[in-house]
Structure formats: structure tokens, C-alpha cells
Amino acid sequence: MTKILFIIAIIIIVQNLSSHTVFSSDQSPFERLFNRFSDFLKDLKNPNNQFENHYNDRLRYYESQLSHTRVWLTVSSIVNVTGHNPNDHNDNDLLIRALELHWRRPEPPQPGDYIALYRKNDSIQIRTFPLIDMKTNHTFPRYYKIDLPFIYQNLTNLNQTNNNNNNNDIYDNCLEYIVAYVNRQGNIESKSCIRMQARWMEEIFERIKDHRLSELMIPGTHDASSYEKYSYDLYEKDVLSRFQYTQDESLYNQLAYGIRYMDWRVAVYNQTNHTDNQTYNWIEEFWMVHDMQRNRITLKQALRQVIKFLERTTHEIIIIDFHRFVHGFDGEKNLPIMRRRLQTFIQMIHEQLGPYLIPYSSKGLPTIGNLIARNQRILIGYAYKFDVRQLPDSIMFWPPVQHLWADTDKLSELESYIQEQICKPSRSFNNIHLLRSIMAELTPTVEGVLFNRYHGLREMAALVNMNYERWFRYRWSNCTNIVAGDFFLGSDLIDISIDVNRERFQSSK
Ligand SMILES: *[C@@H]1O[C@H](CO)[C@@H](O)[C@H](O)[C@H]1NC(C)=O
Ligand SMILES: *[C@@H]1O[C@H](CO)[C@@H](O)[C@H](O)[C@H]1NC(C)=O
Ligand SMILES: *[C@@H]1O[C@H](CO)[C@@H](O)[C@H](O)[C@H]1NC(C)=O
Ligand SMILES: *[C@@H]1O[C@H](CO)[C@@H](O)[C@H](O)[C@H]1NC(C)=O
Ligand SMILES: *[C@@H]1O[C@H](CO)[C@@H](O)[C@H](O)[C@H]1NC(C)=O
Ligand SMILES: *[C@@H]1O[C@H](CO)[C@@H](O)[C@H](O)[C@H]1NC(C)=O
Ligand SMILES: *[C@@H]1O[C@H](CO)[C@@H](O)[C@H](O)[C@H]1NC(C)=O
Ligand SMILES: *[C@@H]1O[C@H](CO)[C@@H](O)[C@H](O)[C@H]1NC(C)=O
Ligand SMILES: *[C@@H]1O[C@H](CO)[C@@H](O)[C@H](O)[C@H]1NC(C)=O
DSSP: OHHHHHHHHHHHHHHHHHHHTTTSOOOOHHHHHHHHHHHHTOOSSOTHHHHHHTHHHHHHHHHHTOOSOEEEEEEOOOOOOTTOOTTOOOOTTSOOSEEEEEEEOSSOOOTTOEEEEEETTTOOEEEEEESBOTTTOOBOOSEEEEEEEOOOOOOOOOOOOOOOTTSOOGGGGBOSEEEEEEOTTSOEEEEEOOBOOTTHHHHTHHHHTTSOGGGSOEEEETTTTOBOOOOHHHHHSOHHHHTTOOBOSOHHHHHHHTOOEEEEEEEEEEEEOTTOOSSOOEEEEEEEEETTEEEEEEHHHHHHHHHHHHHTOSSOOEEEEEEEETTTTTTOOOHHHHHHHHHHHHHHHHHHHGGGBOOOOTTOOOOHHHHHHTTOOEEEEETTTTOTTOOOOOTTEEOOOEEEOOOOSOHHHHHHHHHHHTTOGGGSTTOTTOOEEEEOSOOOOHHHHHTTSSOOHHHHHHHHHTTHIIIIIIITTTTOOEEEESSGGGSOHHHHHHHHHHHHTOOOO
């Protein structure tokens, strides 16, 4: 009997928590309005029918596009805790951020082909992976998890570029490791590494300068400010944390690695003003949140990380999408109070980012060249743009980025949702008014959390990240605008985006 009561209590608690935390609607008020409106505009003739009919042909076509061998590295978001003593608060025996190696080749590998992992600092080959099992002649899997961690990097110096102009070896900028596909003749067919891409827009500026952000493929992070490093106690012992953190690199590092779109959520909380203990004084502070869960940093701290990045670069444009305002806003019944908070918010954004802001224009986005000429490098998406309640607004703010969100915990449903949505012409990248982001991650359900179906967001992210190469480099490369992922180093998203843009905007330069 007590056991049943206990279970019921747990269910009620989890449902309560979850309805406020991970499971709340991802749509901003603007989006709800927009979606309702766009229902009226739905094409009579679904342009995707044809697309779907040729689905399999196309898949084969993309596979055949693979004319070169490719090898690449990612960072696993999953930590294998088998054998770890739960009472040991020191995580030294755990392999956190394990390197992962992936390869593709148009032809099957030949006996004698192998993949080599080199250490960057001294070029010593520290691991080799055969590709054919000599006993059975079977090809080994196209993915390996390596027994080495990719440690957190200090990305202070953003000056280095990956341009090959100055006869630099582009592999000079590799971090920690270089991976190579070596064939049996000893030739390297493909080589790559994890590197900073702090200046990728600058590097392809000549190609993209006459285009708009909505035409580019842009790598992004879902819930960018919900970042925290892995620790056993935090992740294995605390259900809420397991479903709170979507990233483990700081906002600054996300930008330095090449992320240019960030999904942000803000809330306001009371806190004591510690400098004054005579009058018991509360002040309202803006916090970065994952919906009902407060993250580790305030809005001001988040903005400071962005500014640090902006000051160290010249041609990088960032989209900050204030996609949801939660505690103190959504559900705040006192409209004057909510308005006052939004005024303070707008004032803070102006103060901090003022000269960098891209002013809203009903005519749509200016070209990237125009923006850079004026050093306007921050686009603010604002969930309350055009809100029916006429909430405070700024001439510098844009509508929020449209989220294409499948709201499913099943990979196959996510995939078919993207298939259905991503190439729809009404929302395609050449529509200059709208930025749209594929939310390429799974969303947990209450039952899934209760029955521990997914373990946590790290496992769910890994499941999806494995597919980015196939999805965004080949299958949907023509239609993709923004892709917002979880644990972004777990996929090759940034390199895929840069390569897709190089393809899309060919120029003589
Ligand atoms: C986790 O580690 C254990 C022991 O080291 C191993 O047997 C198991 O296969 C690993 N699990 C995964 C999913 O890699
Ligand atoms: C390269 O890094 C490894 C691992 O950190 C270290 O053991 C080795 O001594 C380094 N080699 C050089 C030449 O610095
Ligand atoms: C593997 O292939 C080689 C030649 O390519 C052949 O000699 C050998 O018998 C094959 N082994 C098996 C187990 O099929
Ligand atoms: C990162 O490197 C810079 C100089 O390159 C140094 O000033 C700073 O202290 C380093 N930060 C950390 C956390 O190591
Ligand atoms: C980067 O380049 C700028 C301008 O060329 C220079 O002022 C700055 O000191 C450089 N930073 C580092 C860390 O080298
Ligand atoms: C902060 O406290 C004041 C006074 O109790 C209250 O009016 C206000 O609503 C609180 N703000 C938030 C965000 O909870
Ligand atoms: C905190 O209290 C001090 C002393 O009363 C005051 O000068 C300061 O402005 C307060 N800070 C905020 C953010 O309200
Ligand atoms: C705050 O309290 C401490 C002791 O509790 C006292 O020493 C200090 O003078 C107080 N500060 C102010 C500004 O009243
Ligand atoms: C993608 O766009 C390119 C260039 O416009 C075109 O050649 C190619 O056929 C397109 N691919 C698909 C699958 O639509």
C-alpha cells in the first residue's frame, strides 16, 4: 500500500515538474500566431508529394554523391558508468567526452586500409583501426568510440584562421588530434580534426556577402545557455539535471567553435541585494533558464560572453533568439508589471549590444556584406514581437526564429517530420523575411522520464547527432537554414554547414 502511494506521489511530482520543465510548449506567442495564420496560406497542392515519391531515389542519389573518402571526429555526449563506484565523488575513472571516429568511402575498403589517429603536438600515431576483419573479410563498422577524451579547450586566441592563403597548413589549427584514412598504398585519402571555426564567415565572406542569413546554412545550439560539464553526481543522481542541460561548452566556446545561432530563454527571479543588509531588499534579476529550470548564468553574464567573442572577430554574425520568456513573463497576470520587466530587458540589450544590433526592417534582411560594412553583427529574435497585447518592443528586434519542432521522442518521427517540413517553399531559405531552425533533437515525454526510457538528454542527443552527416550534408543540404542541436560537438554540424555554404555559394574566389 505504501509502495503504491509512493509511486503515485512520484508520478504526481514528476508530472508537475515536467509540465514546467522539459515538456512545455516550444512555441513562442509569435509562433503560435504565425502558425495559425500560415494555416490559411497552406498550398492547395502540396509541393512535397513529388519530393516524397522520389524519396528513395533521392537517398540513393545522395549516397552516390559521396565521391571522396571522408573521415571525421566528434565528441561523445555519453559517459559509460559501468563499474563506477557511485560513492566515489571523483570522476577520474570515467571517460568523459570520448572521441568518436566516423568514416565513409564510395568503394568498400581494401584489405590493408586503415584509419590512423595522430597526436597533434608531436604527430605520433597513437591509435590505428583496421577496416576489414581478416578472419571473416567483413568490413568493420563506420563508427568507433575511442578510449581517449577530448579535453575542454582554451579558445582565447581567435586570431588563427583556417584559410590556406598564407601557405599555412590548415591542420596547424587542429585541436589535440588528427585523424586520417590511409589506404594500403600508404596514401592518405582523407584527413580531418576538431578545430576552432571562430572566423568561418570571414573565410567565406566573398562567397556569402551578397546573400542573406536566411539563405545560409547556420549551425546552432538548442537551449544554448543550458550548459554544464558532466559529473556523475549531477547526471546520474539528479533526474532534473539529466533533463536540464543540453550543452557542455560555454556560450563563448560555442561561438569560437563556429555556432552562429543560439536559442535562449530568459526568466526573472527575485534575489537579495547582498550589498545592503539594513533594509531587507529584493531585486529582480534576469536569468538564463531551460524553461522552469534556472541555469548557472544570468542574462548579463551570457551577454558578456557574446560581447567578448564579437570584440575578437570582425565578420561573424550571431543570431540570438530570445525564444521564450518564462518565469515572471509567461503566466504573469499583472500586465503592467510584465511590461515594466520587458522594458528593463530591452534597455539591457540596448546597453550591452547597442552598436552591434541589426535593426529590424519590414523589407527583410540586408545582405551579409551590408551588415558587415556597418558592423551590425547581432540579430535579436524576440518572442513578443507583434504580440497582440502590444507588449514593449524595440525597433532593433526581429520576430523570433521559426522553430520546426517535431515534439517527439522517436527518431523515425523526427526524421519524417523534418522530411515533411524542411523543403516547403513557403518557408524555404530564399524567403528573405524568415529565419527558420530545424530543432534536430528529441523531446522526452513524461512516461519516458518516469520509466527511465532514455536515461537523459546526453543519450538522446547522441542518438540524433549520429544522423546529422547523412541528413544535412547530403539529404537536405539544399533546403536547410538553421540547425539547432544538443551537445553540438557530438556531430560534424559546423563543418557540414561551412561545406554546404561553400557549395551553395560558389564563386571564383
Ligand atoms: C561500458 O563499459 C563496460 C565495461 O567497461 C563494457 O562492458 C560495456 O560494453 C560498455 N558499454 C557501452 C555501451 O559501451
Ligand atoms: C604531446 O602530448 C602528450 C599528451 O599530453 C604528452 O604525453 C607528450 O609528451 C606531448 N609531446 C610533446 C612533444 O609535447
Ligand atoms: C578473404 O579474402 C581473401 C582474398 O581477398 C581470400 O583469400 C580469403 O579466403 C577470404 N577469407 C574468408 C574467410 O572468406
Ligand atoms: C587561456 O589562454 C590565455 C592566453 O592564451 C590565458 O591568459 C588564460 O589564462 C588561459 N585560460 C585558462 C583557463 O587556461
Ligand atoms: C589578434 O589580432 C589583433 C589584431 O590583429 C591583435 O590586436 C590581438 O592582440 C591579437 N590577439 C592575440 C591573442 O594574438
Ligand atoms: C519579487 O518580489 C516582489 C515583492 O515581493 C514581487 O512583487 C514580485 O512579483 C517578485 N518578482 C518575481 C519575479 O517573482
Ligand atoms: C543594492 O543596494 C545598494 C545599497 O543600498 C544600492 O546602492 C544598489 O543600487 C543596489 N543594487 C541594485 C542592483 O539595486
Ligand atoms: C552588514 O552586516 C554586517 C554584520 O552582519 C555589518 O558588519 C555591516 O556593517 C553591515 N553592512 C551595512 C552596509 O549595513
Ligand atoms: C540542389 O541544388 C543544386 C544546385 O541548385 C542542384 O544541382 C541539385 O540538383 C539540387 N539537389 C537536389 C536533391 O534537389
